[in-house]
Amino acid sequence: MSKFNLPALPYATDALEPHFDKETMTIHHQRHHQAYVTNLNNAVEGSEAENKSLEEIIREVSKYSKAVRNNGGGHYNHTLFWEILSPTPQGSPTGKLAEQITATFGDIDTLKAEIKKAGLGQFGSGWAWLYVKADGTVAVTATPNQDNPLMDLESGDKGFPILGVDVWEHAYYLKYQNKRADYLDAFWSVLDWASVEKKYEEALAKI
Numbered sequence: 001m002s003k004f005n006l007p008a009l010p011y012a013t014d015a016l017e018p019h020f021d022k023e024t025m026t027i028h029h030q031r032h033h034q035a036y037v038t039n040l041n042n043a044v045e046g047s048e049a050e051n052k053s054l055e056e057i058i059r060e061v062s063k064y065s066k067a068v069r070n071n072g073g074g075h076y077n078h079t080l081f082w083e084i085l086s087p088t089p090q091g092s093p094t095g096k097l098a099e100q101i102t103a104t105f106g107d108i109d110t111l112k113a114e115i116k117k118a119g120l121g122q123f124g125s126g127w128a129w130l131y132v133k134a135d136g137t138v139a140v141t142a143t144p145n146q147d148n149p150l151m152d153l154e155s156g157d158k159g160f161p162i163l164g165v166d167v168w169e170h171a172y173y174l175k176y177q178n179k180r181a182d183y184l185d186a187f188w189s190v191l192d193w194a195s196v197e198k199k200y201e202e203a204l205a206k207i
């Protein structure tokens with residue numbers, strides 16, 4: 001039995017239409033994410049990582065092979081991505097997270113602009129993130145490939161990712177072609193802030 005498994009999408013593949021189209025969601029989940037899971041299982045087999053949880057692997061990813069880093073990141077990042085999307089999203093942050101965003105960025109529109117800038121500025125494949133730093137404050141960053149802020153890499157910002165936007169072409173090319181900016185604008189229509197708030201609370205409990 002495989003150690004890691006592809007999680008089911010918490011909604012139908014066409015549920016995020018017209019913002020995220022059915023064909024993209026199907027291929028993205030069933031082929032791309034599945035490939036990360038399959039390749040991660042192969043990469044950890046017989047290694048020390050075989051006995052670790054996904055989060056433990058990500059937090060100490062520098063100890064493992066490039067295949068574990070790429071495919072472990074791919075599994076972690078896509079799992080988070082599906083969880084923060086919804087066909088019936090809460091449209092804006094509330095509570096403590098809303099306060100933190102206002103304190104850091106001034107307002108939600110500025111945060112959205114910062115994430116769009118990070119996503120557009122990521123050359124080639126990668127992710128844009130909102131993450132929680134060790135002091136409990138939030139920040140925006142971008143990472144290449146399947147890296148994320150939880151990884152113990154020498155370069156890059158550190159913390160718990162609570163919102164991630166996939167800017168690999170496989171996430172948007174069928175519907176948006178080369179227009180990554182349009183995809184990043186559409187993302188807000190399916191982002192569920194209730195899920196991001198839950199991840200924020202979980203992150204605070206770990207720091």
Ligand SMILES: [Fe+2]
Pocket residue numbers: 028032078166168170171
């Ligand atoms: Fe992806």
